[in-house]
Amino acid sequence: MKNKEILLARHGLQNEDLFRSKNCEGYNAGKLMMGTEQWFHEVGDQITDEDFISFLQESAKTIDSPGRGMLIDPVLGDLPITDFDPYIRGVIRWMNELGIHTFGSCDGHGRGEAGIFLKKYPNGKQLELLKAAVPPSLRIRIEGKNIRVSYPKKGQSQLLDFAENLYHVWKNPSFLKDLQAHHFKGLLVEYLTIPGVSTDERRFRSRVRNKLTSLIDHTFIDRKGNLLGFVELGNGPTVLLSAHLDTVKEIVEGREIIEDNTVLRSSDGILGADDRAGVAAILKILSRVKKTNFRGTLKVAFTVEEEIGCLGSRAIDQDFIEDVDAAIVIDRRGNRDIVTSWSNYVHFCPEDYGRLFEKAGKFAGMDDWKITPGGISDAMVFAEFGIPSVNLSTGYQNEHKETETVDYMSTFETVLLVESVLHHQLIKQNSLYKKVGNY
Numbered sequence: 001m002k003n004k005e006i007l008l009a010r011h012g013l014q015n016e017d018l019f020r021s022k023n024c025e026g027y028n029a030g031k032l033m034m035g036t037e038q039w040f041h042e043v044g045d046q047i048t049d050e051d052f053i054s055f056l057q058e059s060a061k062t063i064d065s066p067g068r069g070m071l072i073d074p075v076l077g078d079l080p081i082t083d084f085d086p087y088i089r090g091v092i093r094w095m096n097e098l099g100i101h102t103f104g105s106c107d108g109h110g111r112g113e114a115g116i117f118l119k120k121y122p123n124g125k126q127l128e129l130l131k132a133a134v135p136p137s138l139r140i141r142i143e144g145k146n147i148r149v150s151y152p153k154k155g156q157s158q159l160l161d162f163a164e165n166l167y168h169v170w171k172n173p174s175f176l177k178d179l180q181a182h183h184f185k186g187l188l189v190e191y192l193t194i195p196g197v198s199t200d201e202r203r204f205r206s207r208v209r210n211k212l213t214s215l216i217d218h219t220f221i222d223r224k225g226n227l228l229g230f231v232e233l234g235n236g237p238t239v240l241l242s243a244h245l246d247t248v249k250e251i252v253e254g255r256e257i258i259e260d261n262t263v264l265r266s267s268d269g270i271l272g273a274d275d276r277a278g279v280a281a282i283l284k285i286l287s288r289v290k291k292t293n294f295r296g297t298l299k300v301a302f303t304v305e306e307e308i309g310c311l312g313s314r315a316i317d318q319d320f321i322e323d324v325d326a327a328i329v330i331d332r333r334g335n336r337d338i339v340t341s342w343s344n345y346v347h348f349c350p351e352d353y354g355r356l357f358e359k360a361g362k363f364a365g366m367d368d369w370k371i372t373p374g375g376i377s378d379a380m381v382f383a384e385f386g387i388p389s390v391n392l393s394t395g396y397q398n399e400h401k402e403t404e405t406v407d408y409m410s411t412f413e414t415v416l417l418v419e420s421v422l423h424h425q426l427i428k429q430n431s432l433y434k435k436v437g438n439y
Contacts, residue, residue, distance in 0.1 A: 004040065008033075009167035010160040011052055012081050012093030029081045029093070031063050032056060049160055053086040087156050088114055090163025091149075097170050100126050110156050116147040124291060132179040133165040136186055181262070181412040188280040188408050189257055189264070192272050198246040198308045201225065205245050208279060208302055215286040216300065224315035227302040233289065236296025237429040239422070240327040240387065241285065242313070242378055243278030244306030248400045262409040266402070273406035274399035275306070278330035281394060284415045285422075292423035299324060303378055306331070313378040321382070326353065326427050327389040328418060329379040333399055335410045336366065339374030339391040348379045349388035356427065357390060360420035369417060392417065 008014055018033040039055055040047070060082040084092055085107035092105050095116070104117040121144060122130070130147070134140045137158055139150040151158050168175040196204030205227050212219050212229055219229035227245065252269035265271055279302060289298065299320065303312035326349075332339050340354040341347040354371035361369030379391040395410030421427065 006164060006167075007047065007049070007052060008036075009094070010049060010090050010164050011056060011086070012084070012090040012163065028063070028078045032059055032082055035059050049157055056089075057086065085109070087159045088116070091159060091166060092116070094163060094166035094170050095130075098126075098129065098166065100130070107156065107159060108151070110154075112150060112153065114149040114151070114159055116149070118145040118147065121145055128291075129169060129176060132176055132183060133162060133169060135161045135165070136183060138162060177412070177416075178409075181409045184280070184284055184412045184415070185262075185264075185408045187283065188273075188277060188406070188411065191276040191280050192257055192264070193251070194276075195251045195253075196245055196247055197250045198248070198305050201245040201304045205302065205304070208245065208283070211283055212286070212300065212302075215283065216298070222315075222317040222320065224312055224317075225304045226312050226316055228300065228317065228320050230297055230299045231286070231289075232297050234295030235429075236294070236425070237325040237427045238297040238299060238323050239427055240299045240301060240321065240324045240382065241282045241418070242301040242303060242327060242329045242382070243282055243331055244275045244303045244312065244378060245279065246304055246307050246312075247272045247274070247276075248307040263405050263407050265405045269402055270400065271396070271404040271406060273394070273396035273404060274333070275331045275394065277394040277396050277406050277408075277411045281330050281411055281415050281418075284412070285418050288415070288419060289422060292419060293425060294422035295425070296427075296429065298422075301378075306378055310376065310378055310381050313381040318385075321385060321387065324382075324387050325429060327379065327382040327387045328421070329377055329382070329389060329391040330394050330414060330418075331377050331379075332374060332391045332393045333396055334393045335395060335407070335413075336361070336369045337374065337391075337393040338369055338371045339377070339379065340371045341373045342376055342380055344373040346380060346383070348383040349390060353388045354390055357392070357417065357421060360424060360426055361417055363424055364416050364420040366413060366417065 013029055013033055017029040063082050079093065079096055081089055081093060084105060088105045088107035092102055095102055100122060101119040102116055103119050106115045108114040122142065127142060131140060134149065135158055141148045149159065165179055194204045194207055209219055209227055216229045216231035219227065221227055247270065249270050251272050255269055256267040258265050258267055282300060301316060305311035338354050338357045340349055358369055358371065361367055374391060377391045379389040382389040392414050394414055395408065396404060396406040398404045
């Protein structure tokens with residue numbers, strides 16, 4: 001049996017409904033709750049979702065209600081939760097609690113698609129919430145005030161997972177980040193399955209380019225083989241986002257990716273998160289940037305042969321980077337590091353540029369991002385070209401070894417950090433941090 005609170009939530013109920021019903025005769029959900037305590041006691045611990053649905057359907061027969069199909073304004077009237085289709089009841093309850101008001105719904109009766117009809121057009125934040133809360137196994141289409149949720153054959157019960165996620169966000173809004181990170185994990189895992197050792201990055205580069213084409217204005221491959229591109233989002237600074245395509249060793253064919261909470265590892269050989277995690281992070285940033293206040297140009301450089309001496313970045317098309325005001329490389333092990341130098345010996349940027357990322361971390365509720373010295377990366381090469389650069393933690397550990405892991409939540413938090421830098425417009429055009437020569 002699931003935790004009682006969660007079982008109730010999956011079906012649009014909570015213990016508090018019972019107490020509210022005593023003071024509000026019309027409170028439909030409370031009436032549905034009245035018999036549950038005794039029923040839970042009688043049935044014991046082996047309660048399934050299907051058992052609970054049967055119990056609720058029987059209980060609903062004894063409750064006067066507007067009747068199936070009646071349209072009730074959820075703002076002004078009691079939500080007729082007794083009359084909703086059993087697998088959509090929880091979704092509708094928590095959508096309304098979250099301010100996404102509905103006037104009709106259908107769970108699809110096992111035929112593969114549920115429908116939800118809204119009172120008003122959803123805003124951007126509501127769309128973001130719904131897309132994050134829907135489980136990856138379901139497909140959501142939102143067209144105006146109409147929502148369609150497709151589920152696999154015999155998978156109608158997965159709508160209850162959707163309800164559970166919405167409930168968690170209602171109880172704790174910060175849970176939205178967990179849901180977004182879980183969706184991000186799918187992209188990262190996909191990229192961890194594609195080989196691309198140094199000098200043989202073509203297959204992975206092709207996959208990344210296919211994704212990149214839908215996110216930015218233009219892509220091309222320079223003479224060295226680096227995948228480059230840009231998107232113009234108004235007047236402002238030109239910021240370069242960069243990660244490398246190659247792995248230090250080949251990915252073992254047929255290996256499994258093992259998940260332990262938010263940490264991923266390989267069943268055999270290296271995981272490849274160095275730097276698949278950075279590539280996935282940049283693609284996620286690009287998919288979200290138009291919802292921020294950033295105005296300027298984002299350039300992207302997915303480089304080759306980084307693992308054998310940063311050869312790709314050293315040979316990058318100079319015309320492509322000549323107008324870049326600042327660079328952000330995402331290829332650092334661990335969590336919350338803002339690398340601004342190689343061993344405090346070769347500096348990648350003035351200290352003030354690194355401090356911008358600490359400030360952005362505070363804006364995003366992550367005040368433990370700190371500047372630190374680090375190792376050699378493409379950030380050092382871009383600095384040699386006169387571009388202030390940082391290298392950000394990407395969540396992987398033990399790179400180049402069979403014990404390599406990546407915490408996909410940490411990778412997603414790097415996405416949020418860069419998004420904060422861009423949203424708060426911390427990097428300025430013709431940056432004061434930029435100067436000719438090495439730092």
